[in-house]
Amino acid sequence: MPSQKELTVGSQRKASKGTVQIKTSNDRLQLVFSFGGKRHYLSTGFPDTKANRKLAEMKARQIELDILCDNFDVSLGKYKSQSEQVLFTASFTPSVESYASLADLWDSYTEYKRSSLSPSTLAKDYHKIYRCINVHLPVKTLDKAIAIRDWLIANKSPLSAKKILTQFSACCNWAVKSQLIEDNPFEDMASDIKVPKGDAEETDINAFSLEERDRIIEAFKKNRYYKYYAPLIEFLFITGCRPSEAVALQWKHIASDFTIIRFEQAVVVSQSGLTCKPGLKTQKKRIFPINNRLAGLLKSIQPIDVLGEAKVFPSPEGKWIDMHNLSGRAWKTVVESLDGVEYKKLYQTRHTFIGLTHCTKELYCVLT
Structure with a gap:
């Protein structure tokens, strides 16, 4: 058995429950701790140098804090480095x-x-x-x-x-x-x-005209493959919300009398896939008034006996809609099929709404 040098973070005494120890095994730093009745040995892959020991101590403190706060990642993925490369070689010196x-x-x-x-x-x-x-x-x-x-x-x-x-x-x-x-x-x-x-x-604003907006909505309704997404596209155009906010909507966010919508979460891409997170890009929540057209759209797609947690715009499989995928396939296909309509990114639905509410009487309609 190779000899091991051992250091307990924060103490030189025997490690208490929830304490992470730093050891050197085969000239590599290793984190050793117990959780859930099981002993864990997590190799850092780093040589035992002064700089790498500081990094190991920081990782050990993170694990200790997560155990203390009941936030421990049992898969250990949270505590592994993104790179398998050695951070600093054993010959690392300040010079x-x-x-x-x-x-x-x-x-x-x-x-x-x-x-x-x-x-x-x-x-x-x-x-x-x-x-x-x-x-x-x-x-x-x-x-x-x-x-x-x-x-x-x-x-x-x-x-x-x-x-x-x-x-x-x-x-x-x-x-x-x-x-x-x-x-x-x-x-x-x-x-x-x-x-x-x-x-x-x-400042990348390149809005559609009112006529172009209506043609795109109608094209989605008639498209054999992508008509499923027509309500979402119309919703984006007539609310001006961010796509990530629209797909995160649940029926609990829409008043039962169809007077207001509460935007208070967004679907984002994470390392584990699509994730719904609380809060918006620039604020915690936003109240949006519902006009007659929007009320009609929402009523037309609301299921019977719908539950509050149900998604307003689910994917065909009932999951969160991947807007990046929709933009690259459905949106691109439909918009590019329209003669006389310049292709623009899906996010321009938001700029179209903002432009139209400033240039037409639609602002009055939205608020009444």
């Missing part, structure tokens, strides 16, 4: 910190932030950064920070480059505070990038 791997730091930073981030943020924003680092960047070490910045500026839009550099800087700030590196080579780089006024995502 070569400038050559630390950005990919490794980002993995560790993601694990640190995981409990405070929504599933959609992890799956979309943080995974995009992960792919940018591991798939696209030609260099990945911190001593090449300037080359990384130049590559981003040359290959990304100003807005994307600015966002990515902001994330890199935040990651390295965390690494400095965690004593993994001495300096942040990306500090202030993002502030030097000027984003053109019309380049921001929120």
Whole structure:
């Protein structure tokens, strides 16, 4: 049996119940703890260095806290690193910190932030950064920070480059505070990038006309394969809500007298698939008044003896609708089949509503 050095996080005495121990086994750091009457041995895959021990201690504290708060992940997936690569080699010393791997730091930073981030943020924003680092960047070490910045500026839009550099800087700030590196080579780089006024995502407005809107709704109703989604498409056009908010609606969110809708949750993409989360993108909830047309639409699709938890717009299988899939198939197919109608993204249903309520009398109709 190989000899093992052992350290109990927060104590040198015998570990109490719920305490995670850090051991070295075969020159690799290992987390050892008991839960549910079972002994767990979780290998980090990291060599026993000063920097890696700090990361192991942080992971141990996370496990201890989850056990204490009855939030322990019995699958252990929450506590495993996203990358199977070794974070720092056994030869790591402060003198070569400038050559630390950005990919490794980002993995560790993601694990640190995981409990405070929504599933959609992890799956979309943080995974995009992960792919940018591991798939696209030609260099990945911190001593090449300037080359990384130049590559981003040359290959990304100003807005994307600015966002990515902001994330890199935040990651390295965390690494400095965690004593993994001495300096942040990306500090202030993002502030030097000027984003053109019309380049921001929120300014990407290309609404449909009233006639185009009505043609799209009618085309969905007549389409042999996608008429099932016609009520959802009409709902998006006449409420202007975000697609993620529409598919998250349950009948309990609609007043029984069909006077108001409460938007208070959204379906997002997480690492485990589609997830319904409480709250909206910019607020906790929003009350929307129901006009005669909207009331008629909702009444026409409401099942008899419907339960409050039932989805207003379920998938054909009764699950949450995958709006990304619907947009790429049904929406694209139907809109592109219409002569004289320029193809625009599904999200433009929201901008169409906003534009029409400002330019026509429909705003009055919505509120009455």
